[in-house]
Amino acid sequence: MANVGMGVIGCGTWGTNHCRTYIQHPYADLIAVCDLDAQRAQETGETFGVDYYTDHSQMLEDDRIDAVAVVTPDFAHADPAVAAAKANKHIICEKPLATTRDDALRVVEAVKANNVQIMVDYHNRWNPPVFKIKEDIEDGKIGKVMSAYVRLNDIIWVATDYISWAAKSSILWFLGSHTVDILCWLFDDKVRRVFSVSRSGVLQAKGIDAVDLYQSTLEFEGGGVAQIENNWIVPNTNPYVNDYKLNIIGEKGMFNMDFSHHQLIQRFLEDKADHPDVLVRPTVQGKPTGLGFESIRDFVDRIYSGEEVKVPLETAAHVTCVILAIMESAQTREPVLVENIPV
Ligand SMILES: NC(=O)c1ccc[n+]([C@@H]2O[C@H](COP(=O)([O-])OP(=O)(O)OC[C@H]3O[C@@H](n4cnc5c(N)ncnc54)[C@H](O)[C@@H]3O)[C@@H](O)[C@H]2O)c1
The missing domain is CATH 3.40.50.720 (NAD(P)-binding Rossmann-like Domain)
Known part of the structure; x- marks a missing residue:
């Protein structure tokens, strides 16, 4: 071939x-x-x-x-x-x-x-702990998924220094989209209705016209409920770029995941102590490895x-529609039904 x-x-x-x-x-x-x-x-x-x-x-x-x-x-x-x-x-x-x-x-x-x-490229589907949770859910280990909490935030450096176009995007597009995709995948369902509250001010004070945070409730078509938190204002002293925690509760079991300070390696230098990335995109033996690259490699393989x-197109389009509904809800302060586009 x-x-x-x-x-x-x-x-x-x-x-x-x-x-x-x-x-x-x-x-x-x-x-x-x-x-x-x-x-x-x-x-x-x-x-x-x-x-x-x-x-x-x-x-x-x-x-x-x-x-x-x-x-x-x-x-x-x-x-x-x-x-x-x-x-x-x-x-x-x-x-x-x-x-x-x-x-x-x-x-x-x-x-x-x-x-x-x-x-x-919703690469959390290649993230080993998230994949393990998905596998166990499919094996029926926790029964029907009832409830979830996901906190997926960035340190403020991402909005102030890493991307030049933060004001033309949002923490919802940048990380909230991953959050919604993960939940649709784990619940094996679509979001029916959202309610969201947002706050602004910290980034605006730094000259970046972007929303600081969104706290959103998602109701799934099958009855599941999730609370998601996405913010762009975690202090830069957080040991990792992402502040990422996940809890899933089913009829007969629960998973907790903390990906934000995984403690696999603690590095103590003269001027700082940190936790270098060994899971998302480390270079090992000269090759890019980690979940950030696995999704790209998998695309080529297939x-x-x-x-x-x-990652079905239908889900990716749905994620966009859910984020638009969250933004509308945060503005109107009313629950919003997700309006899907035909795929
Ligand atoms: N999967 C992940 O973990 C991950 C991580 C970081 C960024 N991203 C995504 O990758 C995308 C790019 O992010 P980035 O951090 O590399 O941004 P960046 O600003 O570093 O790079 C974007 C580049 O696109 C160029 N560009 C813009 N419009 C173009 C066009 N029409 N044709 C050709 N070039 C064009 C810009 O000149 C710029 O060089 C974003 O959608 C971001 O959300 C994904």
């Missing part, structure tokens, strides 16, 4: 991680990269020894490219994804699928019309072997 020719659209922090994954994957050939920023496109192309473009339409004309990674900012996924689908390329799209209903609909229609595969990719 021929290797999967990959193109990467968006050569920022995470786009570079995609490139690193394709370069070392035995079934992938990185063919080209694209970034609106000409210097970034050139530097990335030269680093990985591949063609580079500033216009994704031109890159998509290359017949050697079978699939593309869309790794543009959260609000800029739809145009490259639609163009890729129309060019008959499979797609791995960074989360979320889209940040508006119209954009989500455009992507869904283009993917279906052109019969290509798309996988939104496109290579002709299998269906994980």
Whole structure:
């Protein structure tokens, strides 16, 4: 079988991680990269020894490219994804699928019309403890899932320094989308109704026009209830970028997960003590490893072997609709029914 020719659209922090994954994957050939920023496109192309473009339409004309990674900012996924689908390329799209209903609909229609595969990179489905919980739930170990609490927050550095476009996204798109996807997966259900309360001020005082936090209640169609917390204002002294805790209660059992200071390694240096990342994206023996890369590798594996990719488009579109409902609820201070788009 021929290797999967990959193109990467968006050569920022995470786009570079995609490139690193394709370069070392035995079934992938990185063919080209694209970034609106000409210097970034050139530097990335030269680093990985591949063609580079500033216009994704031109890159998509290359017949050697079978699939593309869309790794543009959260609000800029739809145009490259639609163009890729129309060019008959499979797609791995960074989360979320889209940040508006119209954009989500455009992507869904283009993917279906052109019969290509798309996988939104909800990589918690490759996160070992979350996967273990899913496996046990499917084995019936805790019976019907009744209730959940997920706290998935970022240290404030992510909004102030890591991404330049925080004000054009939100903690809901950046991490809340992962939270909703995890819950839909674990409950094996869709969210019917949400109620959310938000607070602002800390980020605005730092010149970033973004909401600080959302506390949201999700009611699932099958009766389950979840409380989720997403904030972008955890102090930078938190030992990990994410502050991530999860509790799931079923009819006859419960899981607790704390991923935010996993204690696998404690490092004490002259000037600081910390917990270096060994689970999300460590480099081991020169290769990118960890759950942040496993999802990307899995996409290549499945496109290579002709299998269906994980993370159904229907769920990814639903996640976008749930986040839109949460934002509406936080604004109106009323419960909001989730309005799904047809997939
Ligand atoms: N799966 C994960 O764990 C994970 C982690 C970090 C970021 N992400 C996601 O990856 C995406 C990118 O994040 P990032 O941190 O790399 O952002 P970034 O700002 O570092 O990079 C984005 C790049 O996209 C380029 N760009 C924007 N529009 C473009 C277009 N139309 N065509 C070509 N290039 C374009 C920008 O010039 C920039 O270089 C976001 O959706 C983010 O949520 C996912």
